[in-house]
Amino acid sequence: MSVPANLYLAVQRRRNRGLTGLYLVVAAFLIVYAFLFPGLLSVNGFSKFTQNWFPLALVTMAQALMLLNGGISLAIGPMVSLGAVIAAVTMGGPFGVVGGLLAVAAVGLFIGALTGGIVAYLRLPAIIVTLAGSFIITGVALILLPRPGGFIPDWFSDLLAGHTPVAFGLLVLLLIGWKLYIATPLGLGIYAAGDNPVGAFRSGIPVERVKVVAFAISGLLAALAGLFVAAQTGSGDPVIGTPFTLNSIAGTVLGGVAFLGGKGTMRGAICGSLLLSVMINVMFFLGFPPVAQYVAQGLIIVGAVAIPQLTSQWRAKP
Amino acid sequence: MTNSMPLLEARRVFKGFFGNPVLKGVDIALEPGRVHALLGENGAGKSTLINLLSGALQPDEGDVVVDGHPVSRFSPAAAREAGIAVVQQELSLAAELSIAENIGLGASPRRFGLIDYGKLATSVAEVCERVGLTEPLDMPVGDLPLGRRQMVEIAKALYRKPRVLILDEPTSSLSAHEAGILADLIRKLRDEGIALLYISHRLNEVQALCSHVTILKDGVVTADQPLAGVDNEGLVRLMVGRDAGDLFPPRLEGATGAELINLKKFSAGLARDIDFHASAGEIVGIGGLVGQGQEDFLLGLYGAIPASAETSEISGDRGPFKSVETANAAGLAYIPADRKHEGLVLPHSIASNLLLPSLGRLTKHGLRDRAAERDLVADLARRLTIRGDVDRAVQALSGGNQQKVALAKWLPLEPSVLLLNDPTRGVDIETKREIYLMLQSFAREGKLVILLSSDTPELVHLCDRVAVFREGRVVATLAQSEISEEAIVGAAMGVSTKGAAA
Numbered sequence: 001m002s003v004p005a006n007l008y009l010a011v012q013r014r015r016n017r018g019l020t021g022l023y024l025v026v027a028a029f030l031i032v033y034a035f036l037f038p039g040l041l042s043v044n045g046f047s048k049f050t051q052n053w054f055p056l057a058l059v060t061m062a063q064a065l066m067l068l069n070g071g072i073s074l075a076i077g078p079m080v081s082l083g084a085v086i087a088a089v090t091m092g093g094p095f096g097v098v099g100g101l102l103a104v105a106a107v108g109l110f111i112g113a114l115t116g117g118i119v120a121y122l123r124l125p126a127i128i129v130t131l132a133g134s135f136i137i138t139g140v141a142l143i144l145l146p147r148p149g150g151f152i153p154d155w156f157s158d159l160l161a162g163h164t165p166v167a168f169g170l171l172v173l174l175l176i177g178w179k180l181y182i183a184t185p186l187g188l189g190i191y192a193a194g195d196n197p198v199g200a201f202r203s204g205i206p207v208e209r210v211k212v213v214a215f216a217i218s219g220l221l222a223a224l225a226g227l228f229v230a231a232q233t234g235s236g237d238p239v240i241g242t243p244f245t246l247n248s249i250a251g252t253v254l255g256g257v258a259f260l261g262g263k264g265t266m267r268g269a270i271c272g273s274l275l276l277s278v279m280i281n282v283m284f285f286l287g288f289p290p291v292a293q294y295v296a297q298g299l300i301i302v303g304a305v306a307i308p309q310l311t312s313q314w315r316a317k318p
Numbered sequence: 319m320t321n322s323m324p325l326l327e328a329r330r331v332f333k334g335f336f337g338n339p340v341l342k343g344v345d346i347a348l349e350p351g352r353v354h355a356l357l358g359e360n361g362a363g364k365s366t367l368i369n370l371l372s373g374a375l376q377p378d379e380g381d382v383v384v385d386g387h388p389v390s391r392f393s394p395a396a397a398r399e400a401g402i403a404v405v406q407q408e409l410s411l412a413a414e415l416s417i418a419e420n421i422g423l424g425a426s427p428r429r430f431g432l433i434d435y436g437k438l439a440t441s442v443a444e445v446c447e448r449v450g451l452t453e454p455l456d457m458p459v460g461d462l463p464l465g466r467r468q469m470v471e472i473a474k475a476l477y478r479k480p481r482v483l484i485l486d487e488p489t490s491s492l493s494a495h496e497a498g499i500l501a502d503l504i505r506k507l508r509d510e511g512i513a514l515l516y517i518s519h520r521l522n523e524v525q526a527l528c529s530h531v532t533i534l535k536d537g538v539v540t541a542d543q544p545l546a547g548v549d550n551e552g553l554v555r556l557m558v559g560r561d562a563g564d565l566f567p568p569r570l571e572g573a574t575g576a577e578l579i580n581l582k583k584f585s586a587g588l589a590r591d592i593d594f595h596a597s598a599g600e601i602v603g604i605g606g607l608v609g610q611g612q613e614d615f616l617l618g619l620y621g622a623i624p625a626s627a628e629t630s631e632i633s634g635d636r637g638p639f640k641s642v643e644t645a646n647a648a649g650l651a652y653i654p655a656d657r658k659h660e661g662l663v664l665p666h667s668i669a670s671n672l673l674l675p676s677l678g679r680l681t682k683h684g685l686r687d688r689a690a691e692r693d694l695v696a697d698l699a700r701r702l703t704i705r706g707d708v709d710r711a712v713q714a715l716s717g718g719n720q721q722k723v724a725l726a727k728w729l730p731l732e733p734s735v736l737l738l739n740d741p742t743r744g745v746d747i748e749t750k751r752e753i754y755l756m757l758q759s760f761a762r763e764g765k766l767v768i769l770l771s772s773d774t775p776e777l778v779h780l781c782d783r784v785a786v787f788r789e790g791r792v793v794a795t796l797a798q799s800e801i802s803e804e805a806i807v808g809a810a811m812g813v814s815t816k817g818a819a820a
Contacts, residue, residue: 007439010456011416183432185424192412192423199410202374202394203474204424263414 008183019268022256026271029278036285043165050168051161051232053277055080057171057270058225059244060251061178062218064269067252069214070194070261071119071126076222076248078137080241083108083226085141088150088236097156104227105220111137112219113212120211134245141238150236160231167228174221178266181217190214195262250297251276254304323386324349325513326371326402326482331380333366340366342537343380348482348513353504355524355545356517358534359557359774359807364517365407367534368486371515372404373397401481405472405488413460417451418442420459421474445473448506450499464491472500483507484515489523501527519607521550521811533557550813551804558774558803566779567754574599574782578735578766579619579632586618586625586638587611590790596768596783598734601761603781603801604770606810611790612770613655616737619768620652621645633734646675651733653725655740655770657717661724664713668704669695671712671723676730694730702726703752718749725756735766742773754780774803786810 016023039045059076066073083104091100115133119126160166181187189210192200201207225244230236255272257264279300283293324347333341340363348354348371358364369375370382373392381388384400397404411420418438419426427437442455449469453462459470468491475483485504489497504527508514518524524531525545533541533556541556548556575598584592588611596602604612618625619632621639630637632648639645645652654660662671672695673680680690695708702722712723721741728736738757742750757767757780771777777784778801786794786809794809 006435007416007418007455008435010454011419011435014416014456014458180432183435185426185428185433188415188419188423188426188433191414195412195414196410199408200412200423202404202406202410204395204398262412 015265015267019256019265019271022254022268022271022275026275026278029275029282033278033282033285036282044163047163047165047167049277049281050165050171052281053274054167054171055225055228055232055244056247056251056277057273058174058221058228059248060255060269060273061174061266062221062225063248063252064255064257064264064266065190065214065218065221066126066130067257067259068190068194068262068264069126069211070197071130071211072249072259073115073130073218073222074127074245075115075130075133075137076218077241077243077245078134078141079108079111079219079222080226080229080244081238082111082137082141082144082241083223084230084233084240085145085150085226085236085238086223087227087230088152089144091153091156092151097153101227104223108220108223109216110219111223113216115219116212116215119215120208138239145236145238148235148237148240150230152230152234152236154234157231157234160228175266175270182266186210186213191262193262247276248273250301253301256308322349322351324383325385326400327381327383328367328370328377329381329383329388331367331370331377331382333363333370333375333378340537341370341377344534344537344539345542346371346515346532346539348515349530350481350511350513351508352530353508353514353516353528355528355531356515356534357521357524357531357553357557362534362557363537364534365486368404368484368515368517371397372402372484398478401479402484403475403478403480403482404484405468405475405486407486407490409467409471410474411459411467411470414458416456416458417446417453417462417470418455420470421445421477423474425478442473442477445476448476448503449473450496465493465496468492469496469500472503480512482513482515484517486517487519488516489518489520497523519811521553521813524553525550550811551808554804554807554811554813558807566775567751567758569779575764577631578634581627581630581632583628584615584618584625584630584638585627587614587623588790589615589618589787592792594785594792596766598764598766599761600782601757601767601769601780603777603784604768604787605774605777605784605806606787606793608772610787610810612787613739615787616652616739616768616770619645620650620737622652646731649732649734650737651728651731651735652737653721653728653739653741655743657720657724662712662720665711667709668699668712668715668723669708672698672708672727675727679730698726698729701729702756716749718745718753721745721753722749722756725753733765735768736760737768737770739770740772741769742771742776774806777801777806778803788812 034040040049059080062076063073086104086107087100090103091097093099115129118124119129189200189205192203192205193207193210197207226241229240251273252269253272254275255264255268255270257269279297280293283296288296327347329345330343331341332339332343344367346367356364366375370377373394373396376392382392389396421442422438427434427441439455446455449472451469451473453466459467462470468488472488488500492500504514516524516528528545531541531543531545532539535557577595577597580595582593584594590611592615604615606612614623617623618638621641621644625638627638632639633650635648639648658664673691676694680687680694699708702725704719704722704726712720715723725741741753745753757769760767769781781801782798784796784801784806785792786796786806788810796805
């Protein structure tokens, strides 16, 4: 047998091939959107659009990690809120913006790792643990900041959510980080542990550690999304993250990540979140009333899951 | 007989599950440069022994010995350290990952903390070449057919450069060509000085590859000897030889009634091109190794999975049934093997489980008729000797009594054909006997009983006829005096012994 010239690239190419359909749909929506709103093609328009998408992309990545692991998180939204609250409370403090950044990151990692530890070592279902976690985290956020407020320096808001595509740059950096992580044994272990935990254990994958690390990264991403939302709005709001829980699931599912664990790709999830974001914008420009937007969004998600299922059933018939 | 020191041994190991002993003092010694066969019927304890040898389970008593040193607290990780690799029957692969990533899983070469894909490609290509895997290394394992996945699994074990390689039915999903490559590979590994343990139901393979055999029966070693001079018939005799004792009631000699089932070229799931007929008053056995299409045959008859046939007649109906409802209406009842999940509602009472199939019939003015229900439950409990309070939850009952409830609930519908899927698995001796008597009384009442069983003696002592399945087809139909354990096991393993009219 011949050794492939570059195994890594060959594996990547194959993963892209399965997503061609999704790429085309996303491209079509982007073209429609650019047609409706030509401003998208200016630096300012692009910056604003990617800033709207950015937090959704982060929480979708966070949720995709959980689904690949064979779990799901209902605490994504509350984590976003907590991230926003901690940023708004600490950035006015003695350690300034850097202190606030570190505090948000530390809390995200810690809560994620703790949840992951409970799920992995006590063998409890992730959906229940994160449901309980969502109540606790919401409560903590409300205790820290009962009413929207706090302080975010203007220069920081301008940097992240101003007229430059900094957010997009950060997203690219995060994706590079993910690529590096998934190329480590621990990162690749997420797939094995999510798809076939017994087999992964027998193969020498530290299944529990893989889970805890994945949960920690997921918590970090959600908290950072909160930080960004706080920068966008210029203040902290203890319930601002609530819609992100369901939207993160929607983006992941649109991106073709399966609920059963170990099936799907992060690039698919990112595209799913982009699709969701563009869809909302397009409907807004087409003048859909907000209520109709919700209905359409739901129908599109059901369709996105049902169509591959139906086509595979149809193909399976002799 | 070689005098080299065994690389891996089990010494007088005992292991039980929930008070049910599976291994009762088993010894086995794997020597370098030897292919050792492990044989035994389903449930003889082979899998448990493999799990002990590979660290997946701990013995209750006795030792696992590596290089002459007993190991305490053996684990899969420790087994890997000691150079022990297992090719399990269930695969340990991740569907989304590529062939190369799967083979390297847990043991990939690294550079700066990242998987070194370059080095991985070279070393994986080497093992793939040895096992004859020619698919591109970047192909996701999920896209491969089952047989090729099995080859990936074997490559994965080899990648770890084992000193001891345990192969648990490695050829069950392989094509003849692939099995040939594997056989060559096993010989090469043997010559390299690796100790191999080979578990298979295919006796011809065992004869061709192995030089030593250990035979397990009911958790005890019945033979541990060189294979030279033992033929297939001899192996089969060593595997089944036991006395049935007085567990079985005397055989019933009764007249058979009208023909209830007549199938020509019936196919469902794994079962293919089955010709089958059976009449009222008969007990017809379905035998063979586990997973040869027997279950799909029953499910196909019952309309639970899609089935097709050239001609078919089931209970006066054209069939095959398209749904379970029509099968029920035609008088078929199916008692599943997995009673805990498919047969019973565990937290509910005995009474409500017994009533489930009849709820729709016992009504008065569209409401439940409590008095009729009470009478029915009392009647069923008496007929099936279900003792004690019928308001207890079913999960509190022993396996055997649960099975009786799962059986009894169908009786009010007066089924004419009972399809039983391994009704005595995990059932104690006493209840087994009660179930046997029950089956005989059904037959006497003029019902047709179709009994799928993994317990060969059961087929021998209860059935009027036995159809033996192998690879989805009926390879032998034995009647009356032809039925013997040797004939059934022989036919199931593709050995023609006396009396097995293939």
